[in-house]
Amino acid sequence: MSTSTEQPAELAATTLLRFATAGSVDDGKSTLVGRLLHDSKSVLADQLEAVEHASRSRGQEAPDLALLTDGLRAEREQGITIDVAYRYFATPRRRFILADTPGHVQYTRNMVTGASTAELAVVLVDARNGVVEQTRRHAAVAALLRVPHVVLAVNKMDLVEYRESVFAAIAEEFTTYASELGVPEITAIPISALAGDNVVEPSANMDWYGGPTVLEHLETVPVSHDLTACHARFPVQYVIRPQTAEHPDYRGYAGQIAAGAFRVGERITVLPSGKTSTITAIDALGEPVDIAWAPQSVTIRLADDIDISRGDLLAPSADAPATSQDVEATVCHVADQPLTVGQRVLLKHTTRTVKAIVKEIPSRLTLDDLSQHPEPGQLVANDIGRVRVRTAEPLALDAYADSRRTGSFLLIDPADGTTLAAGMAGESFATAKAVAGASTDDEDGWDF
Known part of the structure; x- marks a missing residue:
């Protein structure tokens, strides 16, 4: 039997980084990931040959690197990312697990899945469009999920003539917004995923930028696994x-x-x-x-x-954490059906699943100005809001700020097993306002 009681060195450092990409539709997330894989020599010859063949069949002369991650037939036919695509690659300095998440509003729920275990999120912005609603939504999700590092990748700089003023304005707007959400670290990088500028190699077209490339930042960002x-x-x-x-x-x-x-x-x-x-x-x-x-x-x-x-x-x-039947949390609603006050649900926390009732929905977050819309009555797909839930049995939840694993939970439809919402116990934005409200008890066996 091992007799060591010292903390193993493996706990204090790691060579693995989990990161996710996010952004609005057509911002170039899949192209960026493809460029990272291609330029870091992480693409096998047969994979590149398949992408080149698929690109030629679509009338494209150059290989479409986005096809390295858009693996579903529907994604290739529509030219959009639908599902989260996980890829594994490595450089001499670090190993990576990346999640390429969809940009369409109806797939924001997939971004929650991809970023839930990420230590870093790369949020892409089209330099021509700047910060849009979906950009703010992804920043809010990253903040809620306590992703410690966020990279703002201002993409398609080649389409705005590599102008520093365009990059600076977008970086300032996003940094101000994300800082209000409580994102601890934001790094802005101007790139062109299609041309490869500042992705793996420094750009000769943006000599005014002296920061790291995307890959250099991914290789050097500090990731603490000291448990x-x-x-x-x-x-x-x-x-x-x-x-x-x-x-x-x-x-x-x-x-x-x-x-x-x-x-x-x-x-x-x-x-x-x-x-x-x-x-x-x-x-x-x-x-x-x-x-x-x-x-x-x-x-x-x-x-x-x-x-x-x-x-x-x-x-x-x-x-040991305290146990309680009353759960107050912020949730990202991911189902097509709404979440309503009084609704019967199942709450899954780690390996435990219990019956519960949604007692109150005190507020819904308005992403434009980070204000709270009080007493919305329900949450619909992609909404972020506060909920109060009463469970049939006590649960030992940590605050999400203390543990992303044991401070998170899922709300599930007991009728068909559909995941309704992903919850973060105790989480709220600094801008949230306390909203008081009374609730009534059910009388059908679900009154806890």
């Missing part, structure tokens, strides 16, 4: 009881560590029951270890025979 400051959380996915002659009393709790680290001998609390015990063993890949950390999948064994099942949460007793 010593994270709240250790372990959602139970499965209870293992083999009941074999070799291990007649084996009882283990399997799952993926959501955050932080767990150690043998540590005192833990089981939530929502509140019962306590001590970790006697941790099994990782079939081998006993003294310490395990996120995002490892492990089996934890305890000293006491406690009633634990899927959906329970293990946390260090000294750092």
